[in-house]
Amino acid sequence: MQEDFLHYLWKYKKFDDSALQTVKGEAIQLIQVGQHNFNSGPDFFNAQLNIDHQLWAGNVEIHVKASDWYVHHHEIDPAYDNVILHVVWEHDVDIFRKDNSEIPTLELKDIVSKSALNGYRQLFSKTQRWINCEQDFATVDDFILQNWLERLFFERLERKANDMQLLLKASNNDWEAVLFKLLAKNFGLKVNGEAFFSLAAYIDFKIIRKIQNKPITLEAVLFGQSGLLDVEVEDAYFKSLKTEYMLLCQKFGLTQHHIMPFQFFRLRPPNFPTIRLSQLAQVYVKNKNLFSKIIEAKTKQDYYDLFSVHTSSFWETHYTFQKTSRKVNKSTTENFIDLLIINTIIPVKFSYSKNLGAINTEEIIALITEVEPEHNSIIEKFESLKPISKSALQSQGLIQLKNEYCNNKKCLYCAVGSAILQRF
Structure with a gap:
């Protein structure tokens, strides 16, 4: 189980939220999951929850095991003082803030959709593949792919621009x-x-x-x-x-x-x-x-x-x-x-x-988009899965996709991986 997958489950509410309860039996009404934070600090900012008939606004932290809270030393980090809910796959210990007040905990392992779990296991199976979604890449909607490749093209440009700033300074x-x-x-x-x-x-x-x-x-x-x-x-x-x-x-x-x-x-x-x-x-x-x-x-x-x-x-x-x-x-x-x-x-x-x-x-x-797509092993392999590279915009996006997402198995941060998992 990856923590990134738990982020995905929480973000898209891939669990039964009709009768949510903390591990202590307190009723949870999920109003807003919050804003996903990709930097340091709690995983989701500005969530809104009703816990035991009390409205809370604050941050949500997610771990595979509840004890990871202490492994990561969050109990001494003031950035986590405003955590209102600890979401975990497995609850193995109670969690407390610096002032010794207990943080409500939601355990996911018994309420997650089986189809979502199956989709996750299928995507991250240990079968040797060029990319994790090799079998499903061709089924992803063209609109999703084209928009994602444009975003990846600019993501690649941003990296090159950052490198260029160092040269410019020198x-x-x-x-x-x-x-x-x-x-x-x-x-x-x-x-x-x-x-x-x-x-x-x-x-x-x-x-x-x-x-x-x-x-x-x-x-x-x-x-x-x-x-x-x-x-x-x-x-x-x-x-x-x-x-x-x-x-x-x-x-x-x-x-x-x-x-x-x-x-x-x-x-x-x-x-x-x-x-x-x-x-x-x-x-x-x-x-x-x-x-x-x-x-x-x-x-x-x-x-x-x-x-x-x-x-x-x-x-x-x-x-x-x-x-x-x-x-x-x-x-x-x-x-x-x-x-x-x-x-x-x-x-x-x-x-x-x-x-x-x-x-x-x-x-x-x-x-x-005036420039013809590049021809290399990455582009040729993607083209064998689904003809998608119409110009250099797409070929550059595909290179970024393979090098930064597929190779690092960041499927849960990829529009292709998310589109596939959304079916489950």
């Missing part, structure tokens, strides 16, 4: 510098994202501002700081980059830092870190004041225009410094820019508008 509120770090991370994709982020973190963005109108200089900084120039290659372009980088080290006092090594293994050549670094450099060559342009842009096409770039000419015939390849125009694709919109642009716009105190919800929804 960058002295320089949004352009924060954007550079986040773009670098996402240009590195999943395999090299952390390495690219580490690289950007060790480059003062003031330097990028000063040199971004010089393509070879910008590439020299990125390749040099990444350690990719720490080899010997007989090529004119490579040597010019290395010479430029040595001059920049003297001019700006650049020093190399230990960053995660870039990975080439098992990557498609267009995703090699060399190609992505050149494209990142070209984004900044093309766009001065990139942050302002992102904030002003509205549609998906606006972002395609901003981030559609080619590598420098050397990389048209190379994937690495050491080997020549067939000439290919290596430009950022719309699918790649979609990932930038999902993982960088929208979080930045959301966080910036939140800082201004005016979250642009409608604009963000309009943009994210």
